[in-house]
Amino acid sequence: MLLYENIRLAFSSLRANKMRAFLTMLGIIIGISSVIAIMTVGESIESSVTDTMGSLGATNITVSLQEKEDEEEGESVEMGMQFEGPGRMRTPTEDDYFTDAMLHDYCENYPDTIEAISVQESLSSGQLLVDKLYANVSPSGVSDGFFLANDLELIDGRYFSDHEIENHSMAAIISDKAVNNLFQGDTDAAIGSTISLVSGDQYLTVTVVGVYEYEQSIYSFGNTSEKDLSTDLYLPLPTARDLNHTTGESSFTVVTAAVTDVDSFISSTEQFFNTYYRNNRNFEVYAFSMSSMLDSLTSMMGTITTGIALIAGIALLVGGIGVMNIMLVSITERTREIGTRKAIGAPNSAIRMQFLVEAMVICLIGGIIGVILGTVLGLVAAKVLDMPATPSISSILISLGFSMAVGIFFGYYPANKAAKMDPIDALRYE
């Protein structure tokens, strides 16, 4: 019945003490805005990471070499020699690499589980040159499975033929951006053309057989101009190995069939390869999947969120105590008003409701300002991190509800104190 009047009254009393009301709200504003900001950023990061992981294929398993823990070295670490650690790190040599024979056996062993194996041999970055035009490229040799593992589709031309792979030929697949720079976007002119490739100190000639669509990666920060953008150029794997004078790789990616239990296949894979590396002094095999990376990332985000929520909770607690304090001051200042209201015939419940509504209005306004501020902060942060911003509706609603609850919890004691004042004492209060 009195709700409307109580809200009006609360606003007029806040207007009378604007500065005080704002300072009181500050704790609530800080608490709520930090919750909203971190939720917005958190959800943006999570959704963009999930998108990326999805496009990379969460069921892909990456297999790589990892240095064996040497028992003697372990002791030296304990003796305080760990600063020498990086100097001692070994890089895998030709003898340690995964060989084609191993991969062949691996595929034979798990024919139903393995869909493709993606191997990439990177070359020095360089430039494609056509007359006076150039395009920056990062060349690498890739196996057939690479295109499947990375979900890369050609917009024109074809993949490498068996003939080209077997003959270690200089066939190349380039990006549409490179075509834009070299052939003014004319893919028909690009395909079949023979162009110069400078890679490191090697001068090569490649024949373009296919063009793929370049996708901006979320990891590429900054804005390099279209002209200087470096895109990937792919050669057949044996060709790149010839150029690098290698016969194997230190890591590769397995595309598994959709029905595979990825976690158990990871351990089978490690077991399978470690039979080859039992006698290797320095290295052993380590396999992981994107989904296991995603799990650890999610749990890390969870820890951060919990930490921020705890800080926000403390801010809200302090803010709530501030509200309680100011309400106690307010009812003391307005003791005569309370006495007058009681003399006029206000029941205790009406007085209690009046001050409870005032406390709730303070907290709710603080909450609303906090939500707006937090959303803006979150959106700006997401923009800076170049991620899609998703303000979380549920966390906004929960925050507003929570700030009202803070108002009720910390407003009840002062409101009850006001309600229980003796009218005579209150009227006589100077």
Place this chain on the structure above:
Amino acid sequence: MEERRKMIEMTGIVKKYFIDTPNELAALNGVDLTVHEGEFLAVVGASGSGKSTLMNIIGTLDRPTEGHYTLDGVDTNAAKDSELSSIRNQKVGFVFQTYNLIARTSALMNVELPMLYGGMSRKERNERAEELLRMVGMEERMKHRPEELSGGQKQRVAIARAMGNDPSIILADEPTGALDSSTGRMVMDLFHQLHDEKGKTIILITHSPELAEETERIITLKDGAVISEREGSGHAVV
């Protein structure tokens, strides 16, 4: 006189403070008082005589330690605190020396307040508050806040507020105490108007013998007891 309704019926009212302590103090010591409908009564006495305590008990802000008090047919001894709130709301109109208007709230809203607590609808209380403000000559300043009004104007708003729920009695505690003589005269004239035209029962608590003379009956308190009771002129002495 006898056929008129009894508004206030007090018998053997005793009010003690600090009961069962060495400082025990009897502010009222067995007061008997009967006030009929439409009476204009003055209660006078020096400070410490028990005037304020009597007013608090008449206004049901306080309960007597002993004795019986019936207000407009309602036994106040038996009423619970919440029922006393509603008795104050419906049957008593307070006018204070210091006006006690609610700050930052328009004159209109101040007058509406008792009706609001009484549960009257917004439209009804708005119309009635405007009518009451017109009656006290404040129709020009309905939207003004107490801070923007003079003392006399504030007291007129306070009287309009006291009339809010058309109470059985109006209880005025030194209503002219903070006003100069001419605005005080205006306020007193307003009480006479309420008494003569509306037939209100008015109890005026004052220490001024001149003001007391204007009422119909003058009760003098001393040390918590009624020491004299006599008739006044019942109209302003010009």
